Amino acid sequence: MTTSESRNHTMMNACVLHAVGDIRYQQVPKPHPQRGQVLVRVAFCGVCGSDIPRVFVKGTYRFPTIIGHEFSGIVEACGEDVNRVSPGQRVVVFPLIWCGKCAPCEQGKYVQCIDYDYLGSRSDGAFAEYIVAPQENVLPVPERVSLEEAAMTEPAAVALHALRRVQGDLLGRSIAVFGAGPIGLIVAQWARAMGAAPIFVFDIVDRKVRMAQELGFELAFNSRERDALEAIRSVTQREGVAVSIEGAGVPQTFVQAAMCTMRGGTMVILGNPSADVMLPAGLISQLMRREVVVVGTWNSDYSAAGNDDDWRAVLDGVARGTIALRSLITHQVPLRDAPQLLLMMKEGREFFSKVLVYP
Ligand SMILES: [Zn+2]
Ligand SMILES: [Zn+2]
Incomplete structure (x- = not known):
């Protein structure tokens, strides 16, 4: 692990959903990467349209859960056997953790997995300083793509997927x-x-x-x-x-x-x-x-094998200027203000398009 003192703490800040409508900015234990897992220091996490009903109406799969599934960050540390990325690399993370055993998974159709986990709804997400994810879900970000733009890879992949249908x-x-x-x-x-x-x-x-x-x-x-x-x-x-x-x-x-x-x-x-x-x-x-x-259309296609999936097409499209994501950002807010921000979005008190939070 890194030697930086502030990063050596065992606790981190996060926005935790404890019950429907009960979201708190608080300290939680910092996660550690297990074998094959990557610890990512979150740079930006977008608020998805689905996060508002998730927080205020439906809740997450279990409580307490850290929300947030549209994010970018920097690899902080790697667990054993991680060879796809290394510390310091800028990355995005496909938030669906597929089982790898069912028939759709065997065909690489991870979004149709029948026994999946999901960062930010079933497992802890990225409204936090750090998050762990399997290395297969982690994708490096091209140099010309900012971390703000990279945090929008997921919605941009969802958009592309809809047209590819x-x-x-x-x-x-x-x-x-x-x-x-x-x-x-x-x-x-x-x-x-x-x-x-x-x-x-x-x-x-x-x-x-x-x-x-x-x-x-x-x-x-x-x-x-x-x-x-x-x-x-x-x-x-x-x-x-x-x-x-x-x-x-x-x-x-x-x-x-x-x-x-x-x-x-x-x-x-x-x-x-x-x-x-x-x-x-x-x-x-x-x-x-x-x-x-x-x-x-549902979610987006992601390939662990490096094929021309929706995610790589997005990163490539942003790097080439084919699609512009930056102009969609109307709010960038520190994580500690996320609970108020979500309430503002729910009540529609301000105009917003893409909203990003940062730890
Ligand atoms: Zn989303
Ligand atoms: Zn599966």
Whole structure:
């Protein structure tokens, strides 16, 4: 272990969820890397949209748990037999700990693992000074990618994964993204990088619409002011879009995404649902007649073997400037202020897009 005095302490600061709504900034024992594990000093951890219901409504798998699963950091120490990374290296961590034994795991489809662990919901996450993870989950960050940007690898991989669920090339195909939160804005950027056009972005919050416009998406609209279907039809000769992405998780956008998808098009279900959705029979009939493909997307693909997975594609895309993540950051807050920050987000007292905390 390192000789730095401050880092030799056996305790560390963390934000611990003790019960639904009970999150505390406190001291906890600092973890130690076991065989095959890496101890990472957390640099930045993002607040995921799912963290708000996790903290205030649903809770974590067990209590107490340190939340936070979107993070970057620096390797502090390595357990025995670690050969993939070394101390001092800048890294990101795939937060899903797969079992390695089930059929999906054998095919490398870790997100479909039937017996997984998850940092920040089932196990301790990165709202802390340190975290341990298996070395297979740890990926070095390219030099040109900042640790702030690297902390957004997970949402950017989720966004890419959603588009990779669509069959065929996106080049020249029209797309509509419903929901201009961080993931929606990254979906739109990936779509542009893949040559999709035109690209529509819809939200009901003006500031989010403006963020999309600032990223160069001229066809970004507030769907409270401009009917989404009408906006799409006026540009696409009434055809609709080849790909619709439901990224808001609300009934209205689910219906809009279904309505605007053209013949033979694809609708991707990306947003975590916040309520039941009622589909009119006429709309279901339309989906049938138009032979729309409806696909779900979950998490992102990560390869321990170093294949072209979503995670490496993100780090490469950020390094090349294919996608811009930095402009999505609206808040950077010290870890000790995280409990107040989460409350602010829950109550929507301030406008926010991507929110990062740092220990
Ligand atoms: Zn997340
Ligand atoms: Zn498994």
